[in-house]
Amino acid sequence: MDFAYDARTNELREQLLAFMDEHVYPAEPVLAAQLADPARDRWAVPPVVAGLQAEARKQSLWNLFFVDQRGLPGESGAGLTNLQYAPLAEITGRSIQLAPPALNCAAPDTGNMELLAQFGSAEQRERWLRPLLDGEIRSAFAMTEPEVASSDATNIATRIERDGDEYVVNGRKWYITGAMNPDCRILIVMGKTDPAAEPHRQQSMVLVPRDTPGVTVRRGMTVFGYDDADHGGHAEVLFEDVRVPVGNLIGEEGAGFAIAQARLGPGRIHHCMRAIGIAERALELMCRRATERVAFGKPLAEQGVVQDWIAESRVRIEQLRLLVLKTAWLMDTVGNRGAHTEIQAIKIATPRTVEWILDKAVQAHGAAGVSQDTPLAQLWAGNRTLRLADGPDEVHKRSLARRELRKYR
Numbered sequence: 001m002d003f004a005y006d007a008r009t010n011e012l013r014e015q016l017l018a019f020m021d022e023h024v025y026p027a028e029p030v031l032a033a034q035l036a037d038p039a040r041d042r043w044a045v046p047p048v049v050a051g052l053q054a055e056a057r058k059q060s061l062w063n064l065f066f067v068d069q070r071g072l073p074g075e076s077g078a079g080l081t082n083l084q085y086a087p088l089a090e091i092t093g094r095s096i097q098l099a100p101p102a103l104n105c106a107a108p109d110t111g112n113m114e115l116l117a118q119f120g121s122a123e124q125r126e127r128w129l130r131p132l133l134d135g136e137i138r139s140a141f142a143m144t145e146p147e148v149a150s151s152d153a154t155n156i157a158t159r160i161e162r163d164g165d166e167y168v169v170n171g172r173k174w175y176i177t178g179a180m181n182p183d184c185r186i187l188i189v190m191g192k193t194d195p196a197a198e199p200h201r202q203q204s205m206v207l208v209p210r211d212t213p214g215v216t217v218r219r220g221m222t223v224f225g226y227d228d229a230d231h232g233g234h235a236e237v238l239f240e241d242v243r244v245p246v247g248n249l250i251g252e253e254g255a256g257f258a259i260a261q262a263r264l265g266p267g268r269i270h271h272c273m274r275a276i277g278i279a280e281r282a283l284e285l286m287c288r289r290a291t292e293r294v295a296f297g298k299p300l301a302e303q304g305v306v307q308d309w310i311a312e313s314r315v316r317i318e319q320l321r322l323l324v325l326k327t328a329w330l331m332d333t334v335g336n337r338g339a340h341t342e343i344q345a346i347k348i349a350t351p352r353t354v355e356w357i358l359d360k361a362v363q364a365h366g367a368a369g370v371s372q373d374t375p376l377a378q379l380w381a382g383n384r385t386l387r388l389a390d391g392p393d394e395v396h397k398r399s400l401a402r403r404e405l406r407k408y409r
Contacts, residue, residue, distance in 0.1 A: 003325045009084045024095045043180040052102035065105045082328035093277020104135045111267040112139040119251045140179040142189040151395050154199040158191035169242040180220045181232025193253045203256030207248040214242035224381035265336040272350040279354045282361040283313045309360040316353050344396040351386035
C-alpha cells in the first residue's frame with residue numbers, strides 16, 4: 001500500500017495550488033460582495049464563478065472527480081483514480097464555496113453525473129450527462145422527505161406509478177440541494193414503484209425535468225440560518241401528478257435503492273476529502289489568530305490550552321487523511337463494495353473530527369469566530385450537516401457494528 005503521490009498527481013497538485021493562489025482566494029471577497037448585493041437573483045450562481053470556471057477549463061482543471069472517462073460525451077474528465085483525486089479534492093475544500101464549482105466538481109452534480117454514467121441509458125447520457133459535464137446546466141438529487149425517517153431509505157413515500165407510456169410522480173421532498181438554482185434543469189427523483197415488493201426492491205429512480213408541469217419548488221430551506229444560495233440552496237419540492245415518459249426511468253424498476261447506494265459511496269468520500277481541506281483552512285486561521293492576539297500578557301500562541309488545540313488538530317487531520325487515502329485506494333483496487341467498511345468509517349470520523357477543529361478555531365477567534373468576518377461560522381454549519389447528509393452517524397455505526405459482530409456469530 002503506497003500513498004506517495006505519483007507524477008500525475010504531483011503535477012496537478014502544483015497546478016491546482018497555483019490556481020487557488022492566483023484566482024480562487026482573491027475571488028473570495030468578490031463572492032462575498034456579490035452574495036450581499038440586494039439586486040442579484042438570490043438563487044443564481046454568482047458571476048464570479050463563471051470567470052473561475054473559464055480559467056479552470058483553460059487550464060484543464062475540469063471534472064477532475066470523474067475517475068473513468070469510458071468514452072462519455074462532452075468534457076468527461078481527467079481519468080483520475082480516487083487515490084489521485086483525493087489530494088486535489090482536499091485542496092478545493094480550503095475554499096469550499098468557490099473551488100469545487102469552479103472545477104465542476106461540486107455536489108450534487110458530481111454524484112448525479114456518476115449515476116448517469118453508470119446507470120443511465122445512451123439517450124439519458126446524451127441529453128443530461130453531456131451538458132452537466134460541460135457545465136451548461138445544474139442538477140438535483142431528490143431523495144430526502146420531510147414526512148418519513150429518511151435515514152432508512154426504504155421509508156421513501158413518494159409514489160412513481162406506471163400509466164401506459166408514462167410514469168406519474170406524487171410526493172414531497174426537501175433539502176434538495178441545488179434545486180433553487182435557475183440553472184437546475186433536471187431532478188433525479190427516488191420513489192416507490194411497487195410497495196408490495198420486498199423492502200429493498202420497492203424503489204425506483206426517474207429523471208424529471210424541473211419545468212415539468214406539476215413540479216413546484218416551494219421554498220429554500222436554511223441550514224442553521226444559512227441559505228447556501230452560493231450553490232443553489234436546498235429546496236422543498238412538491239410533485240403533483242407529474243408525468244414523464246417511461247424512458248426517463250433510470251436502470252430498471254426496483255433498482256432505485258441499489259442505485260442510491262452506488263451513488264452515495266463516492267459522494268461520501270468526496271465530502272470527506274474536501275472536509276480535510278476545510279480542517280486545514282481552520283487550523284491555518286487558528287494559528288494566525290493565535291500569533292496575532294495577546295491575552296493576559298502573552299500571545300494566544302503561548303497559552304497552553306491553545307497549543308493543545310493546535311497540536312490535537314494536526315494529529316487528527318493526519319489521521320483522517322490516512323484513513324481517507326486508504327479508502328480511496330481500496331475503492332480503486334477492490335471496488336466500492338469492497339471498501340464499504342472504510343467508506344462508513346470515514347463518513348463517521350471525518351465530519352465530527354472536522355467539527356471539533358472548527359469549534360476550536362471559532363473559540364480562538366472569540367466573537368469574530370461566530371461573525372460574518374471569518375468563514376468559520378459558515379464552515380461549521382456546513383460541516384455539521386455532513387453528520388446527517390448521505391446517512392447520519394448512527395446509521396453508519398449500526399451497519400459497521402453489525403459487520404464486526406458478524407465475524408463472531
